[in-house]
Amino acid sequence: MSGSHLGMPAFPRAAAVSTRDSLLRANLAHATHTIRDKRARAVAELDDWAQLRAAGAAVKDRTLRHLDSYLEQLEESVIAAGGRVHWAADAEEANRIVTRLVRETGEREVVKVKSMATQEIGLNEALAEAGIRAYETDLAELIVQLGDDLPSHILVPAIHRNRSEIRDIFRREMGSWGRPAPDGLSDSPAELAEAARLHLREKFLTAKVGISGANFMVAESGTLVVVESEGNGRMCLTLPETLISVVGIEKTVPTWQDLEIFLQLLPRSSTAERMNPYTTTWTGTTDGDGPRTFHLVLLDNGRTDTLADTVGRQALRCIRCSACLNVCPVYERAGGHAYGSPYPGPIGAILTPQLRGIEGSLEASLPYASSLCGACYEVCPVAIDIPEVLVHLRERVVEGGPVTRRGTRTVLKPAKGHAAERAAMRAATWAFDHPGALRGGMRLASRTRRLHPRRLPGPGRAWSDSRELPAVPAESFRDWWRRTRGEQRPDGSSTEQRGGVK
Amino acid sequence: MSGRDVVLARIRRALADVPRGEGPSDPPVPRDYLRVHGSRTAGQNVDLLAENLAEYRAIVHRCGPGGLPVLIARLLAERGARSVVVPAGLEPGWLAGAEVTRVPDVPSATARELDAVDSVVTGCALAIAETGTIVLDAGPDQGRRRITLVPDHHICVVRVPGQVVSSVPEALPRLSPDRPLTWISGPSATSDIELDRVEGVHGPRTLEVILLAAG
């Protein structure tokens, strides 16, 4: 895939374009509404959902609070089981490690299980530069790769494509990557899945190197877990001779028993199933079964910086289920590409600015890509209070404050470009803290109300382009109260108090 | 500094707010979620397993020990299977009625060779009623992971009610993390086209589960 999320415009600009794309809007509305109702039913089946959710959040929090100990334990367990462990502080280091490991096998091709972490670090591009071709094997990732497109959803990266678009991509592109699409391929999902099966089978049967991520890593046993549906994961995890798994450090859970929580939370939140079709767990290597060599690459790439923020840290609980995307009214209309990162939707709006830093214009716009409606928090299986973190990050944008960048604590200055807003907010606070002055302004507004325009110029157009302005009433509530009730309260509770114009 | 040292040092700095005395097993995790959802007899558990497997398009059969060889032979014949991969520890009697070429599960078999085999017959480690899941742990009657992956037709025998647990929390303590596990809930599927589920992608497109009652 040649596409990259880097250098994308700020969210409002990208979203202004995508909201006008009626095909995209229809595709997203159809897909998200389909899964929304199903998720609600799958969750409602479990009477103890609230307890599972609390336990999931608690396990993740506990792990994060002692991440150093758990990672050391994990490393020891993986090595004891025959695996090798590598540590990557950033994307570049991770790509360098994986490229070297593939080169050491002498292979020029790898098969990949869908992995957010390798998307995040741009592994495919790094491998391509080294002359190594990476084949995505998840159906949606295949659609994205063949279409030279960018993923727009965590679970279903090609959610922005409908069935007939997918058929067209398969017909056009499969031939140049391997086995071409069958003649007369229709847009029935079953036929499209069959075409993917035939196309990829060749790759699976010959692949010597597999690359994956993982949903969970169990510290006490060194076990990795991949949760999937199609079987492409099983293919990549068991048929190649060498397996390289690139996993974010926050995917650690302490114990085998902890999986009993997450294997209930994840499938129901994600694909709205009681259980996903396939889950593979492996611990190091097994003689005669599966890869002979197993490498685990532990990835930081901004996670420790996120960990350093005591409010923002909860974003690291995320198990990448995508329930928050599917319920988000902003995601549904703006689409995933507007978020400028492999992590779109509400979780992306809090994860991307923390992983990359909030200084860029796209990153600074993401915390504002939400109406704070709270639907994301409600469905999150690990109770990430996304609105709380959004507001916290907004504060970092406009007020600045302490942040950690590549392990170093620093104090961020307020972002440029908010000067007028900052002045307006300060003025508003001053006025609201000086009711006498506020009253004067309100009376002036009332007296001039016949002169107020219906549509505003400049930044005010953002409101009045699509909505009427409210008219200013002849009399504020305050004045009405004073006029009609003011004299009835000798205790002074309704007479003007301190804080008038000084 | 190595990547390892860098990452661990960053983590320790990031966690400056965690009190010194707090150990890795603190704070405690509330585990007041249910071990089992609802209360069922062993027989009801088997029924629920069958129901959930069928909902995700596995084909479910039931039989007693006497009927098993005949049933397996019939399923293979109906499928038109001419070759079957056989795990080393599969009960020899199970395939006694089948007129098929038996392909042993050996380390030297390549994926391409397996791709030419029609079916596979295995046992399982256990099955989970609430989720309609069968779990394979590469035991002697299940074989290497790839033999249940590459052939397009998988017949899995579950001994009921002995191998059936109610729930995910009941399953994990009975499984060893040291063994490679494959949890299977219906045939392979995808939700990647318009978030709607379609069965049959890379794994076996036909999954037949035989619930074998004790004699």
Add this chain to the structure above:
Amino acid sequence: MRVALFVTCINDTLYPRTGRAVVTLLERLGVEVDFPDAQSCCGQPQFNTGYRHATEPLVRRFDRAFRDHEYVVTPSGSCAAMVRDNYPRIAAKAAAEGRGRELTDAAARAVPKTYELTEFLVDVLKVTDVGAYYPHTVTYHPTCHGLRMLGLGDRPRRLLEHVRGLELRELPGAEECCGFGGTFAVKNPAVSAAMGADKVRAVAGTGASAVCTVDNSCLMHIGGTLARQGSTVRPVHIAEILAGTEEGAQGGAVSGTAAGAEGGPR
């Protein structure tokens, strides 16, 4: 019983009729209403845009204004949620920044006494039939902060179901945000307008003559979108429905706040 009305800045300046309706309603139910003049804005626009420090004076002001009252009642789900959810957060951050317990104490006093209007009616006064009359078809949009932060649940519906003459029409996709979101409406106008358009389409589809919420801020957006599209559906705050009586209705048509507050859009 005596309560303080926290009218909120938006109702004070743009929707005074909602404030007057709360007074009418509570007094009809035998509650004595005070309006502490020192009150102003809860600080939500500042806080939710990221200006936490600029919010702090307003937390102090809220505490001062309502210090002598046992109950503070407000006709706004989002302003009530601001006090209850965010004042403690603001206080905790101030304390963490080494600026003492002043805000912590202020938040601790403010949180337990602040009630959104329908909560106060159902939970404290324990009434669901407030003796109201409103002979119109109405659809109810549960606003996000009322629904998810306060957990108002079916309280507003139960109150509306007891209003004589009122026919409640189910709003499809009711729990989906209308797209207002405070400064979101101007920072992301395209998405906000798209959400508003979908909400308004659902509202119009019910055939109701009025759309009702517990928040005039969301209603300003919904009503403004309705008005721009030339719709005849009136936006109306729940307080104005609950304040309505048969005697009052005889004086003239039952009005709504509309996009243009008093008097409707010009």
